[in-house]
Amino acid sequence: MNAALFPDLVVNGEAVPHAVVAAETQNQDAPAGKPGIAWRKAANAVAIxxxxxxxxxxxxxxxxxxxxxxxxxxxxxxxxxxxxxxxxVDVATPSEAAIKAEWDKDPSRFRSHPLWEVSHILCACDPRDQDATAKALTRANGLLKIVQGADAKGFAALAARESDCGSKSSGGALGQLGPGDTVPEFEAALRDLAEGAMTQAPVLTRHGYHLIRMDAVAKGQVLPFAAVRDKIAAALEKAAWVRQSRAFIATLVATADIKGAELGTVIPQG
Incomplete structure (x- = not known):
């Protein structure tokens, strides 16, 4: 990125070195080949x-x-x-009425952890190796065509023949899993699967590509108010802190003299 192409950032007369903004671009999401977007986001963050x-x-x-x-x-x-x-920022402790009202909105939001009974077929690869990853994806897509529409026995039979995971000896069965028991990418796929369903595309994790079948789901039970009262109170307090901190930053932005950033009424999300 050629920092010389971008305007200088000056905040209330203080010139910010281009190198500082350039370093911040590493923390900003932007489409590939669009360095200007990353720079503008970084300039806003550094200005704040x-x-x-x-x-x-x-x-x-x-x-x-x-x-x-x-x-x-x-x-x-x-x-x-x-x-x-x-x-x-001075946040008041939420009242009991406010905490109870938040719970009453939808008690079903507050559940114990679900349990998933899962089987999978792994096409192993190191995602850092582009060639190996491409080959694993091709293989996974081929296996997906074979197993689509198959029942649990058909899935298990294919896993026993083709999976690169040690679970192949049990037809790909991983047993019961709960939140945190597997890598985040795998868990994210589980949360979208209904009982008896299979992922419609291979799922990439650090271990390779997976075809995942949800054999059974045990939804978490709705928890009583007393069990989640403290969690709700903490969430309400955090939300109030975020709102007030954004408002405080907005007052600083409104009275500041800033060149090289496009803050306007921008308030950082948290």
């Missing part, structure tokens, strides 16, 4: 971060970096922004 740091310094705040993961601490800038938002 710069505004927050300017406000923290104007308030003479001092925050000590906290540990956010084992062995990983906030940067000084992250600590300052956290300290600023802690000072600027």
């Amino acid at each position: 971060r710069t505004l927050l740091l300017q406000e923290a310094k104007a308030r003479d705040l001092d925050a000590t970096p906290e540990e956010v993961a084992p062995g990983r601490f906030e940067t000084d800038e992250e600590a300052l922004i956290r300290g600023l938002l802690d000072a600027a």
Whole structure:
């Protein structure tokens, strides 16, 4: 990316080096071959971060970096922004009435974890190897044509012959799985499958391509209010914090002099 093609970012008279915006582009989603979109998103993000740091310094705040993961601490800038938002955003504890009202909207949203009884056929590959991945996909699509419309016995027979997983010895059966028991890409496919259904296309995970059959589903039970009360309260408090922090940032944006970004009324999503 040629940073010289993009405008300078200046926030309240403070010039932000192009290198800072360029580094931020790595954190922004944009279509391939569209560097301008990534740059604009990065410029907006950096402009907001710069505004927050300017406000923290104007308030003479001092925050000590906290540990956010084992062995990983906030940067000084992250600590300052956290300290600023802690000072600027004051969220009230939600009332019991508000918590109960949220639950009453649809109690069926609050369930215990489901259980899935699953079988699969694996065409193994390393997704980092393009040639191997292409060959595995071709093979998986071929097996998909064979097994479409098959019953559980037909699926198991094909898995026993063709799967690259050790589960082939049990006809591809993985037994009962719950949330967190498998890789996220595999689990995402399970959440969309009805009992007796099979994925309509191969599912790619870090292990290769999978054809997945949902042998049985045990939906989680609706939980009583008392069991989810604290979870609802935390969610309401978090949502209120997000709303207030966005409003605070919007006030900074509204009074700022920003060149090289297109914030307008943009407020970061959280």
